[in-house]
Amino acid sequence: MNVAFATNDVARSELREAAKPFVTVEGRALAKALQVVNYVIERRNTYPILACARLELRGSTLRATGTDLDIEVTVEVDVNDATGAFVTCLDGRALAGIARVAGTALLRIEPISKDLVGIVVGDREAAYEVIAQHPDSFPLTSSKRGRLIERFPDGALAAGLARVSHYISTEETRYYLNGVAWQLGTTGARFVATDGHRLASYHYSGPALGGNVKCRIIPRKTVVLLERFGIGQDASMHVVEGAEDEALEIVQPGLVVRTKLIVGTYPDTDRVTPKPERPKHAISLRRAEAVAAIKRAAVMSQSNPNSVYRAAIRFFDLDGKVAIGAKHPDHGEAIAPMSCPWPVGASEFGMNSAYLLSILDQCQGDVTLEVSGSRDPLMILDEDRSMTRVLMPMRV
The missing domain is CATH 3.10.150.10 (DNA Polymerase III, subunit A, domain 2)
Structure with missing residues (x-):
């Protein structure tokens, strides 16, 4: 027993x-x-x-x-x-x-x-x-997934956000710039980011943004998350029931991201984007040559010669060719000539070399600078015509 x-x-x-x-x-x-x-x-x-x-x-x-x-x-x-x-x-x-x-x-x-x-x-x-x-x-959200907004195949969402995320502002005073504006219109769609000095817009659908435009501001942390873990992945964007204007749900294979949106009014970036009908001068640059010339000129205007990314530089005419110059009250002046021609009738203009270098680093192939005047925003174009990049001028 x-x-x-x-x-x-x-x-x-x-x-x-x-x-x-x-x-x-x-x-x-x-x-x-x-x-x-x-x-x-x-x-x-x-x-x-x-x-x-x-x-x-x-x-x-x-x-x-x-x-x-x-x-x-x-x-x-x-x-x-x-x-x-x-x-x-x-x-x-x-x-x-x-x-x-x-x-x-x-x-x-x-x-x-x-x-x-x-x-x-x-x-x-x-x-x-x-x-x-x-x-x-554990503070698990209880809201249900709402209607589908849009599908992005084969990593298109991560790639689209990566095109503009470098331009997100890090200043907390203008909190509505701390993300990417996802703008959906009746005739097109785009991702936009700006820090007030630089602006990038990636137009991925339709002929142009127009009609009734809906803007959702995706926070920087969410943007980086989707960039890092969404490469090559299909993704779909959904609203969250009960919070259509305050949250998004992004669904990928094996991953669900639910994020709050930045609540605020994104600035009208079209106001600072140069209009096609406005008279302008085009300066065609070899990107590698331009980067080298900017660094050579910018080093002069720095009190620390090893820091070449924050100097004010100017583009001007030197014997019919483009030249980049910079000055320092104690060190002197630098001039870096380039091989590309200076357009007839164009005025010299200045800008921040760090911002220009960061934009050129994102461009594909050679670039074209379109400028109307010395105090007008500068349009930077490359081989990717879906991208619009704008740089604010700087007085030098």
């Missing part, structure tokens, strides 16, 4: 052990998913739950979620084996460290109690007991 009771106890113990929920994933796969999650999670948080990645197992699907209260990301993790269901919240960076050192080894994640989770690496090569936060404290 004692033997029979002992056998039954062992069987019941094995059944209880088998019934425990667990999931087995490759360390490398979990680390890749947590790269996205930890990008959103802030490094310093007042509440411990905001430093956590929320893990949810349902059937054979494991999802990792992170939030900073403005952006929420959910990533699906490739699963090797799973049983049951559970929800837990673990420190995102601690979990990423475990996954990273595990590499290609398998991780078995299994809740031990409501505030403790066990993680075993491979064939017990390492074992961890990680403190868990209660999942009910």
Whole structure:
């Protein structure tokens, strides 16, 4: 009888052990998913739950979620084996460290109690007991996905944002410039970014933006997230029910990003963009030659000769050719001649060399500068006619 009771106890113990929920994933796969999650999670948080990645197992699907209260990301993790269901919240960076050192080894994640989770690496090569936060404290959004706005195939969303993201302002005083304006009209669509000195517009649909225009300002952090983790991926943009003008949901294979929008009025950038009908002079430049000449001239006007990216420079006529000059009250004057012709009737003009170099770095092939007057905005054109780049003038 004692033997029979002992056998039954062992069987019941094995059944209880088998019934425990667990999931087995490759360390490398979990680390890749947590790269996205930890990008959103802030490094310093007042509440411990905001430093956590929320893990949810349902059937054979494991999802990792992170939030900073403005952006929420959910990533699906490739699963090797799973049983049951559970929800837990673990420190995102601690979990990423475990996954990273595990590499290609398998991780078995299994809740031990409501505030403790066990993680075993491979064939017990390492074992961890990680403190868990209660999942009910995690600020998971409850709003539903709304109607589809637009689809972007084959990484078009990430590529489009990357064309203009370098022009996003970092100043907090004009907070509405701290993102990319996604403008949808009845005749076209575009992404626009400006910092007040430089402006870039990428027109990706339709003949021209017009009609009833809807503008949504996507925050800089969301833009960088989509650029970094959306390369080559299909994406669809949706409204969020109950917050159509305040939030967006972006869906990619295995990734859902829900972000708040910047609420504000984006400036009318068309007002500073030179109009096609306005008289202008065109200066055609070889991009490599222009970059070299700008750096050679700009170095003179700096008190620190090793810093060549902030100087005021001027373009002027030198014997019928374009020349770039700069002055410093203590060091003297620099002149860097170029091989391209100076247009007849054009006035000399000045600009910030750092801004011009940053724009030329984004251009494709040779460039054309279109200028109307010394105090008018400068249009910079390259081989990509879907791009419009504008640089404000500078008095020198």
